[in-house]
Amino acid sequence: MLRFTTVACAATLSLALISGSALAGDLVHVTDITGRDVEVSVPAERVILGEGRQIYFAGALDTDAPFKRVVGWRDDFKKADLDGYNAYLERFPEMEKLPTFGGMKDGTFDVEQAVALKPDVIIMNIDAKAATEESGYIEKLAKVGIPVIYIDFREKAMENTDESMRIMGKIYGKEERAEEFVKFRQEQLARVTDVLAKAGDIKRPLVFVERAGGYSDDCCMSFGGENFGAMAEIAGGVNMGTEFIPGTFGTVNPEQIIASNPDQVVVTGANWELYVPGGNWVGVGPGADLDKSREKLAALMNRPAFTDIKAVKDGNVHAIWHQFYNNPYQFVAIQQMAKWFHPDLFKDVDPDATFKELHDRFLPVDYRPGYFVSLNDK
Structure with a gap:
């Protein structure tokens, strides 16, 4: 109360x-x-x-x-x-x-x-x-x-x-301004959905999205069929959490991750120094040090739930800015996940360029890269 x-x-x-x-x-x-x-x-x-x-x-x-x-x-x-x-x-x-x-x-x-x-x-x-x-x-x-x-x-x-x-x-x-934003958002989503529709019956990887990995010692928070779970599906993946989490947010136990053996792992993160000082979270976001972020992401994959799964063995482990889950920029995250899940289909999609255009056209601050990182980045 x-x-x-x-x-x-x-x-x-x-x-x-x-x-x-x-x-x-x-x-x-x-x-x-x-x-x-x-x-x-x-x-x-x-x-x-x-x-x-x-x-x-x-x-x-x-x-x-x-x-x-x-x-x-x-x-x-x-x-x-x-x-x-x-x-x-x-x-x-x-x-x-x-x-x-x-x-x-x-x-x-x-x-x-x-x-x-x-x-x-x-x-x-x-x-x-x-x-x-x-x-x-x-x-x-x-x-x-x-x-x-x-x-x-x-x-x-x-x-x-x-x-x-x-x-x-x-x-x-600002109705015209809002409609301009909506139009841009829909156009950028279509750059993923249209390609996948044209591709037809393709193999969709099983994706485990870990919500705020390393924020606490618990394993593992995730998403059901909404939020990042829905984004993973729109990006051409199969969200693992949908089968085990009836709502938007929930938890999947480590044994289930091992049993499901996902093809891709996406960990959400941000700079949470004021919440968990010195924590194991992956600090992706504007201007992030991606070398440090990659090191922390790799460390998270040493937990028992992840060490032997296919995604880790193949290097298909990624981190993405957590705040995409709570703002109207989700289409950027969807483009990036589509590029991770289907690199051959989305060679011409540049999520950083999309996000920069969003900043240049609509947002009051300049774009600073650092929102995505992968273990297999060169």
Whole structure:
């Protein structure tokens, strides 16, 4: 249950009712990713990001000034993606002064602080929906004219990404920009799906995707049929975790990995120095030292679950930026996995070039390679 101090919050709510939240424009009805009909003042000028990593899509809409309408955000970006955070910090030092929040799911979101910031809207990831509704905050915030909108780039990313971008385009008054992004995303996905469709009945490798390998000593977190599991399938692989994990996220035991003997292993990683200092995670991401990342990836393959499997023997072991699992850039990861799984079919696809074009056209920071590494890299 989220913290709610009755007297203090009641006073804050009363003050907000008197002063009103900052209405930026016309009130319009927006259908969020859960199907809720929500009235929002657009274009919103004061926005709270329910997760710091939502700047990944916010920055694609407000490319020149991604923080101009952000009045507060969750405190996860720096811890979950330190290299990405620092890239934004170099360009936008003012972001360190933004008020930060805890999360809805862990009960540390401060609703009084949120109300005091007078946002036009609060953007929440769909995975926070149950905690948000159980706390009653949807109703409490609605009483002071603060709507909550759910979007999704994580739970059913391949199904909900385009619509989530369109929702944000409407809220930001950037509908044409959002549609331009969606068009680019669809074109880049087609560079994989069209080739595979034309190739017909090809051998699809069995792929084990390890979620955050080395983050802890446990083995092994993975994905079911969504998120990276779906990306592996779209890229022309067979996701091993789909058979054993009924939901989006779960765990596969080491004995099952040995028994399944996957053809390819993909480990997700990022710079998690603030979460697990000196940990065994593979620090891929913007500007990563790929020689060091490759060494850490090789070390992870010394665990009993991996030493004798086909993927390791053949050198088909890779690491990929974990944050592709929670932003609208998944098509880059799909291109890279397709190139790993079917190198002959995708000789002409350059995921680094695709990601650079995305940065050049849409994102507020420059592209820095370092998002992918393989044990068989020359």
